[in-house]
Amino acid sequence: MQLSKARIQEHNQPLLASHQLRLNLLSEELSERGVAVRDLIQRLVDFQVAIPSWALGTGGTRFGRYAGVGEPQSLEQKIEDVGLLHALNRSSGAISLHIPWDIPENAAHIKALMQEHDLAFDAMNSNTFQDQRDQQHSYKFGSLSHTDAAVRKQAVEHNLEVIRYGEELGSKALTVWLADGSSFPGQRNFRTVLQNTYESLREIYAALPADWKVFVEYKPFEPYFYSTVIQDWGTSFLLANKLGDKAYTLVDLGHHLPNANIEQIVATLLMEGKLGGFHFNDSKYADDDLTVGSIKPYQLYLIFLELVHGMDDPQTNNPPISYMIDASHNLKDPLEDLLQSVEAIQLAYAQALLVDKQALEAARADNDVVGAQEILQNAFRTDVRPLVREAFRQAGGALDPLGLYRKLDVRRQLYDERGVGIATGL
Ligand code: AOS
Ligand code: ZN
Ligand code: ZN
């Protein structure tokens, strides 16, 4: 289904007066606090976060899966779903594909469809954590790190194939998330598997087009429960450094052991110019892939503060970061969840933009612990929703994307169109 500009206008019209009132009130207060409101809103308008193709269908747990309805059955339908999200909030103008779940049969047709929806391709994702039909070697005991050179070769070749698909479509990055690990002490020689992984990655790196990047994602455990080969940001950073300028670390918020100081990891990677990709989600226990900002909104804000201050610092030499939502939904309508996630990201971003950097640095220089904390908390405790809504509106989106989605009864329409089938690739 397509969402016309006229339909969005029609939705915004009755909400406009009360929105304007709230926005004016907040703008006045913020101007008094020295915030350049118009510039801030423009930064929100410019911010884009990619949607992964696998977040569009209902996920499952290892105990089972409840079918959703109206889920996309093809790459075309996935693009249509992201196009709909983007029409609603104008902040999700990119899609991240996964091979072999999203093999583009006809690249020209797919590119035309992308253009129609004003979408770009974010990083391509390879998959060496599942065995595919007709695959010669199994990844049961690893892929890029495998003890058998033939398996490593097959996994490298798969990644090269993903790069080729990405080139056809106009993507500029490859994300490697490696499930490789072990479930019992003694199962693996830590040094051998890391060395194997490095050598495999080197072959992939050598095949990267000149204007491409590779993102190395880390994760402390799961699907294996004793060790993973790329367990933490240090290991990812080490590999990225050894590989070269086109290799970067990717931070997924759910891939840390409890209470890790993720904002500090972000700051360190930015200092080194090595933060390439970002997967947003939220978690209470581990890689829960819950809605962004639903469990730890203050942490999300602190992370955004590091992203904003780090990227704005002229001394930082980090390329633009590929932002993506990496979530999975068992209970919610996936599209509703993604609308909530995008909004949560924009809210945290807006709060981070409120912080007076100079005042914060002055408090730090004075060792004014309370003062510095107050500056951070004041920004966090500001209700910035009018700013985010205004950014959606200025960009041509809905003042209340979720409200409009519900009013249009989108899921019902998708169900009529597509039926009950399970989304492809999940
Ligand atoms: C897995 O835990 C990682 O978060 C991956 O980034 C991603 O979810 C996966 O590649 C999708 O299958
Ligand atoms: Zn991820
Ligand atoms: Zn994950």
Ligand code: ZN
């Ligand atoms: Zn995750």
